[in-house]
Amino acid sequence: MSLILTFLGATSTHRIKIAVTAAKLLSGQGKRVLLAGNVEPTMSMLLNFSxxxxxxxxxxxxxxxxxxxxxxxxxxxxDIKQLESEYLKTPLLKEVYGQELAVLPGMDSALALNAIRQYDESGNYDVIIYCGYGDSRTIRMFGMPDFISWYWRRFHQLFVNSDIGKILTEAPIIQTLINNLFNFNWMDNNFVHPIDQTISFLEKGKEAVADPKRVVAFLVSTPEILELAACRYLWGSSQQINLTVGGLILVTSGNMDAKNMIPGEFSPLAVSVFPDRSTSDWQILMDSLPDFEAQALEAPKPIEINVCERKVSLFLPGFEKKQIKLTQHGPEVTVEAGDQRRNISLPSSLIGRSVTGAKFQHNYLIISF
Structure with a gap:
């Protein structure tokens, strides 16, 4: 398994330069590194390689x-057409070619995430550095396994329990029609297998994002107040998808004591100073980078559950109390902060209990049951 490392921040040039520097540093330490980016042409120019x-x-x-x-x-x-040909005697998509398809909005993130998953599972790399958009799109990308699995659990059950779902799964005449029209057995276990495989992928993805040994992000900013504000927002949004933020990398020019310029709102994140220098000084740039793995393990956890006290604590820096909305529908507890919405999976001992109180204290939303 690889460590997947990404960078969040408003200025793409700084993020990409730090990603390239990190790739050089970690590969020089003997780690097998894959630098994967969807931002061109900056990465090629920094590497002097197409x-x-x-x-x-x-x-x-x-x-x-x-x-x-x-x-x-x-x-x-x-791959989809190959899968279809394995399970349908008369494939529906055989006349549609990949070269004809347009990339729909948001599809690029899903495709990039799937590619990262494949490179991770290949076993060829110790570290995968993803050099993406570095904003809410990157956060939503890493949150996809959780979002999609929730939609699947919720709507799959609603469909099964609905009248049309019962008709399709129970009525022999419908099953017969489907078998004759599409040449496969509706109830055949082999047909369900790809769905089970997808659910397994989603669960593995959720576990990886929640594990600081597997996926970690670092904030990148200059001392400029607007960039710092954007980073705080991205920090809080990352917690909503269970993504660990390991630290803040501050890009500065000159010899200013940049760490003292950081407001207390970034506490307890570790701050590293990255000099805004020419890429001819790669060694100086590499020496300024933090220990990514060590800082990831020391960072605040996005969620902590205390079963004995019946409390769930969510770390939500970058937000004020008035920006956070908490709702409960049956077994689901939903927390909305900014443009991120999180459905919390509760342990069995808390399922069925109603929320009895909530308070926002020291960047934590503490929910009592």
Missing amino acids: VGCDPQEIAINLHVVYLQASVLLERSWN
Whole structure:
């Protein structure tokens, strides 16, 4: 399994430069590194190398790849057609080709996440550095396994319990029609298998994002007040998807004592200073980077559950109490902060209990049951 590392912040040039520097540093330490980006042409210019859509080795232990959405879509579409041909005697999509398909809004993030999953499962890399948009789109991308699995659990059960669901799953005549029309057995276990496999992927993705040893983000900012505010917002939004933020990397020019310029709202994050220097000074840039893995383990946990005290504590920096909305519908407890909405999975001992109180204290939303 790989450590998946990404960077969040308002200025793409700084983020990409830090991602490239991190790739050089970690590969120089003997780790097998894949630098994967979907932001061009900055990465190619910094590397002085034309990055392609397949991993290419540009130095010892260092590979780079461009996650081009149209290419990823074409490859994924071919996989779908192959899967369809295995389960349907008369495939429906055989006349539709990947080269014809347009990339819908949001699809590029899903394709990039799936590519990262595949590279992770290949076992070829110790570290995968994702150099993406670095804003709410990246956060939503890493939150996809949780979002999609929730939609699947919720709407699948609603469909099964609905009248039409009962008709489709119980009525022999409907099953017969489907078997004759599509040449497969509606109730056949082999047909359900790809769905089960997808659910397994989603659960593994959720576990990885919640594990600071597997996925971690670092904030990147200058001392400029607007950039710092954007980073605080991204920090809080990351907690909503259970993504650990390991620290803040402050890009500065000159010899200013940048750490003393950081407001207390970023406590207890560790702050590193990254000099805004030419890429001819790669060694100086590498020496300024933090220990990513160590800081990830020391960072505040996005969620803590105390079963004995019947309390759930959510770490939500960057938000005020008036920006947070808490609702409960049956077994689901939903927390809305900014443009992120989180459905909390409660342990069995708390399922069925109603929320008895909630308070916002020291950047934590503390929910009592």
